[in-house]
Amino acid sequence: MNTKPLAPEILISEVGPRDGLQSVPSIMSTADKCRWIDALVAAGVREIEVASFVPRSLLPQMGDAAEVVQHALRHPGVTVMALVPNRRGAENALKAGVQKLTLPVSASTAHSLANVRKTPLEMVEEVRGIARLRDELAPHVKLEAGISTAFGCTLQGLVPEDEVIALAVQCIAAGADESGLSDTVGYANPAQTRRLFKRLIAELGSHAGAAHMHNTRGLGLANCLAAFEEGVRTFDSSLGGLGGCPYAPGASGNVVTEDLVFMFEAMGVRTGIHLDLIMAAREPLMAGLPHEPIYGMTPQAGLPKGFVQGQSQHAALSA
Amino acid sequence: MNTKPLAPEILISEVGPRDGLQSVPSIMSTADKCRWIDALVAAGVREIEVASFVPRSLLPQMGDAAEVVQHALRHPGVTVMALVPNRRGAENALKAGVQKLTLPVSASTAHSLANVRKTPLEMVEEVRGIARLRDELAPHVKLEAGISTAFGCTLQGLVPEDEVIALAVQCIAAGADESGLSDTVGYANPAQTRRLFKRLIAELGSHAGAAHMHNTRGLGLANCLAAFEEGVRTFDSSLGGLGGCPYAPGASGNVVTEDLVFMFEAMGVRTGIHLDLIMAAREPLMAGLPHEPIYGMTPQAGLPKGFVQGQSQHAALSA
Numbered sequence: 001m002n003t004k005p006l007a008p009e010i011l012i013s014e015v016g017p018r019d020g021l022q023s024v025p026s027i028m029s030t031a032d033k034c035r036w037i038d039a040l041v042a043a044g045v046r047e048i049e050v051a052s053f054v055p056r057s058l059l060p061q062m063g064d065a066a067e068v069v070q071h072a073l074r075h076p077g078v079t080v081m082a083l084v085p086n087r088r089g090a091e092n093a094l095k096a097g098v099q100k101l102t103l104p105v106s107a108s109t110a111h112s113l114a115n116v117r118k119t120p121l122e123m124v125e126e127v128r129g130i131a132r133l134r135d136e137l138a139p140h141v142k143l144e145a146g147i148s149t150a151f152g153c154t155l156q157g158l159v160p161e162d163e164v165i166a167l168a169v170q171c172i173a174a175g176a177d178e179s180g181l182s183d184t185v186g187y188a189n190p191a192q193t194r195r196l197f198k199r200l201i202a203e204l205g206s207h208a209g210a211a212h213m214h215n216t217r218g219l220g221l222a223n224c225l226a227a228f229e230e231g232v233r234t235f236d237s238s239l240g241g242l243g244g245c246p247y248a249p250g251a252s253g254n255v256v257t258e259d260l261v262f263m264f265e266a267m268g269v270r271t272g273i274h275l276d277l278i279m280a281a282r283e284p285l286m287a288g289l290p291h292e293p294i295y296g297m298t299p300q301a302g303l304p305k306g307f308v309q310g311q312s313q314h315a316a317l318s319a
Numbered sequence: 320m321n322t323k324p325l326a327p328e329i330l331i332s333e334v335g336p337r338d339g340l341q342s343v344p345s346i347m348s349t350a351d352k353c354r355w356i357d358a359l360v361a362a363g364v365r366e367i368e369v370a371s372f373v374p375r376s377l378l379p380q381m382g383d384a385a386e387v388v389q390h391a392l393r394h395p396g397v398t399v400m401a402l403v404p405n406r407r408g409a410e411n412a413l414k415a416g417v418q419k420l421t422l423p424v425s426a427s428t429a430h431s432l433a434n435v436r437k438t439p440l441e442m443v444e445e446v447r448g449i450a451r452l453r454d455e456l457a458p459h460v461k462l463e464a465g466i467s468t469a470f471g472c473t474l475q476g477l478v479p480e481d482e483v484i485a486l487a488v489q490c491i492a493a494g495a496d497e498s499g500l501s502d503t504v505g506y507a508n509p510a511q512t513r514r515l516f517k518r519l520i521a522e523l524g525s526h527a528g529a530a531h532m533h534n535t536r537g538l539g540l541a542n543c544l545a546a547f548e549e550g551v552r553t554f555d556s557s558l559g560g561l562g563g564c565p566y567a568p569g570a571s572g573n574v575v576t577e578d579l580v581f582m583f584e585a586m587g588v589r590t591g592i593h594l595d596l597i598m599a600a601r602e603p604l605m606a607g608l609p610h611e612p613i614y615g616m617t618p619q620a621g622l623p624k625g626f627v628q629g630q631s632q633h634a635a636l637s638a
Contacts, residue, residue: 157625187623189585190544217623218578218616219585222541225509259537266508266538297537304506304536306476 005310008272010264011047011234013210014040014257016285017068018049018083020242021061023253024292030064032288034071039284040239043277047079048072049102049236053089066096073097079142085116090130094137101134102144103127104182105171107164108153111184120163124170131175144209145171145179150196152187161192165199172207180209180234183223186216186253190226197230212236213255220255221263228269235260239278240285241295258282262298265309275309324629327591329583330366330553332529333359333576335604336387337368337402339561340380342572343611349383351607353390358603359558362596366398367391368421368555372408385415392416398461404435409449413456420453421463422446423501424490426483427472430503439482443489450494463528464490464498469515471506480511484518491526499528499553502542505535505572509545516549531555532574539574540582547588554579558597559604560614577601581617584628594628 017037021028028036033050040048050072051065065082072080081100084090090101105123106112112120127145134141150164168179181196193213201208211227211234213220224235238254261273279299286294336356340347347355352369359367369391370384384401391399400419403409409420424442425431431439446464453460469483487498500515512532520527530546530553532539543554557573580592598618605613 152623152625154624157623185623186620187626189582191586191588216616216620217581218575219540219582221538222544222582225541225544256537262536263508263538263541267510269510297535301505301535304471304476304504305473306471 006270008046009233009270010228012045012257012260012264012271012273013047013049013081013234013236014045014239015049015212015236015254016040016238016240016242016257018052018062018081019236019254020238020240021289022052022059023243024061024289026289026292027061028288030067030071032284033064033068035284036239036281036288037068037072038075039277039281041075041078043281044271044273045278046077046272047081047100047234049081049083052083052085053093053096053098054085066092069093069096069098073099081144084130086126087129087133090133091137094134094141098141100142100144101130102146103130103176104148105145105167106148106153106184107159107167108149108156110155111149111153114155120167121170124167124174127171127176128174135175142177143175145174145176146182146209146212147171147179148182148184150181151183151192152185154185161196161199164196165203168200169203172204176207178207178209179204180212180236182212182236183214184212186214186219188213188223189219190222193223193226194230197227197232201231208232210234210236214253215241215255216253221259224255224260225263228264240282242285242289242292256296256298258296259298262303266304266307270310275303324591325589327365328552328589329547331364331576331579331583331590331592332366332368332400332553332555333364333558334368334531334555334573335359335557335559335561335576337371337381337400338555338573339557339559340608341371341378342562343380343608345608345610346380347607349386349390351603352383352387354603355558355600355607356387356391357394358596358600360394360397362600363590363592364597365396365591366400366419366553368400368402371402371404372412372415372417373404385411388412388415388417392418400463403449405445406448406452409452410456413453413460417460419461419463420449421465422449422495423467424464424486425467425472425503426478426486427468427475429474430468430472433474439486440489443486443493446490446495447493454494461496462494464493464495465501465528465531466490466498467501467503469500470502470511471504473504480515480518483515484522487519487527488522491523495526497526497528498523499531499555501531501555502533505533505538507532507542508538509541512542512545513549516546516551520550527551529553529555533572534560534574535572540578543574543579544582547583559601561604561608561611575615575617577615578617581622585623585626589629594622
């Protein structure tokens with residue numbers, strides 16, 4: 001029960017409106033997307049990946065990207081982020097007023113070719129081109145290069161750790177402001193997560209970016225914990241675990257925002273996100289996607305009896 | 320691909336046949352229980368809580384406890400464990416030939432009274448009586464006191480950490496060989512798990528026992544990771560996440576054995592359990608309980624491509 005709230009210690013970057021919506025067959029209406037984004041902001045979310053700037057023919061779910069960005073920009077204090085797969089997408093995103101671009105750069109050549117028909121090194125050149133474009137059109141906009149399949153790949157299996165780190169270093173050299181690591185297919189384990197983020201932070205310092213972990217094999221929160229303990233302070237997750245690669249009920253892809261916020265807040269790590277309100281943000285999500293399964297164990301179980309947010313159990317006991 | 324297997328580094332204690340079966344309405348036949356236990360042993364499980372010695376009228380699921388113990392004792396190298404709520408149960412368990420007894424001692428007075436109609440201190444006296452009985456009848460048998468509601472209680476809320484540790488110390492002084500901590504209702508977080516196990520190990524040394532964590536709010540594996548990093552080397556879990564307090568699909572109570580084994584093996588921590596065979600042990604479980612939901616994300620998603628058990632990804636890459 002703090003009278004003046006302390007500054008958050010970590011940033012939870014909500015990817016549901018992009019990564020989540022892009023992965024499901026249903027299409028959410030623009031009005032529903034805006035309601036959902038408003039609810040996320042009301043809960044205290046400070047960074048939201050709201051859309052993907054790709055041709056409407058490829059991803060009809062993202063056909064209203066510019067409108068959604070326009071709406072999100074009404075919220076002061078929120079970083080409005082969008083995924084761009086290439087220079088053309090970046091141009092459209094910058095024209096729409098996006099404040100942070102994220103470009104996926106796959107460490108697995110097999111995945112990169114299958115996904116964007118470019119090798120990882122060709123994607124580094126894409127980063128360079130987008131960074132130049134950003135410098136011309138909107139120099140205040142941040143550019144993130146997210147290294148996907150950083151922990152393994154369903155096509156090529158193991159991804160050498162040296163190559164992952166080298167690729168992140170090249171992305172920063174090419175003009176990205178930050179480079180994070182994504183466990184695109186849910187292969188990561190906590191020991192590997194520690195090793196890779198330790199190296200990433202050692203190499204990139206303040207340019208080291210987010211941990212984007214998946215929960216495909218149930219290790220999502222354990223991996224986020226390991227990354228936090230190595231110094232990572234930005235975590236991607238998705239409300240209701242929407243998106244990723246769901247195999248079966250309960251086997252969601254993305255880490256569930258609600259569970260992630262609960263874990264950190266219960267540990268006494270301030271997220272800036274209000275637990276009751278982030279759970280309430282499920283309502284517009286479910287209303288906008290009535291036929292999609294929504295995950296999350298904390299919302300199902302409820303908060304522990306006697307749990308007071310902003311007051312760790314330890315602090316409560318010594319009070 | 321080791322030619323001679325190295326010794327396991329941790330002990331995963333399977334509680335499904337007791338904790339799991341006790342929590343579901345269906346009754347598994349004795350023959351099915353035995354088939355399931357055989358499959359667990361074939362996978363390399365070295366400690367199994369096979370039954371609970373309580374009056375048949377209270378828990379008909381456990382009416383065949385002595386028979387199941389007899390069957391499990393045929394497996395050399397496996398510790399056959401049973402839960403006993405009191406001295407009478409302990410007597411029956413010892414007569415049946417059980418090799419390790421576990422007695423639940425609740426740190427929450429409210430929970431203790433509701434559950435066994437005794438206060439925590441009265442339960443310490445029960446430990447003393449059972450330890451004496453064990454010394455007379457079967458001095459080689461180990462006695463564990465599991466401190467339940469050690470991380471919080473649905474009845475009283477917060478449980479003071481000093482009381483949890485003091486209770487564990489009293490149980491050891493009363494004659495228990497080891498005392499572990501149970502997150503009976505899934506309230507634990509990784510910071511609290513670290514604090515409590517650190518204190519437990521500092522106070523009890525080699526008498527510090529298992530981490531029995533639940534996955535009610537999705538933090539089960541993260542809490543096991545935190546406990547491991549503090550030095551805990553025994554973990555309770557249940558095949559298919561059977562048991563605990565399931566609220567909804569995916570929201571199982573007990574930590575899922577398959578996911579726990581995957582996490583540790585992927586980290587390069589040897590469990591002694593064969594991943595393919597522990598997943599195969601789901602077959603007799605599902606056959607014996609056809610109407611109960613069985614959880615587990617690793618079994619649903621499958622092992623990562625290129626994953627070789629006994630060879631961490633790091634080791635594979637430097638080879």
